[in-house]
Amino acid sequence: MCAWRPLKIWVTETWPNLVVWKVPKSVRKGGPLGHHGSKAVDIIVGYALYLLVDSGSLSLTVPSPVRIGRIWDVTLWICVAVMAVGVNVALYLWSRFCRSNREKVDHKGVAEMVETAQGRDLxxxxxxYYTFMALANAICEEISSRGLWRWYYRHIFWQEDSSSSPWASNMAQALVFGLWHYYGIPSGWTGVFLTTIYGLLLGYLADYADDGLFLPTVAHTIADYYIFAIVARQKKKLSKD
Structure with missing residues (x-):
């Protein structure tokens, strides 16, 4: 796992120079998927490293990091719906009352994506487009956080104490997920706290879905769409308050 970040950085900076087609501006400049689509690169590199280190024996103690999981469960879908409503309310309250220093810490790629859509109906x-980008971002972040990082930490904690592995790995991935979003939406340390809690809930949802990522991705997509279509576009209006 020590090779994950340096390899990801190298691939992120190199791949646009190797393709024959013109890389879209939304990918080159950032956007929700990061500079040169770094979030997509992140999961490709991370999963490739997982395939290299997993000899087959690891899967006997720790499930595969990328699984669809349980889908046809009414209780889980109710959890997704409740989470979606709760998260959107929290996002609205944050954007209305806690959003400060937004020019320094808000996600610049998202701000550029919605810049021409402010002050009018979509x-x-x-x-x-926002739905597609929300889905793409959710897939990347769920595979990375609830998938690969959660798998990595579960394997580490399993070696120390198998009984604590699930909750400890979930807490660890949520903390990484929260810190990763200091420059996200929500942003700043309040955003880190809120996103850590959100990452923890998504991790528990994955747990109850038999380590599946489908339902967490659905919940994540709904939240990201609300961010792109509503919260991010409130920026100019809120700056006048």
């Missing part, structure tokens, strides 16, 4: 194509 078109159907913009709704579709």
């Amino acid at each position: 078109t159907a194509s913009e709704h579709a």
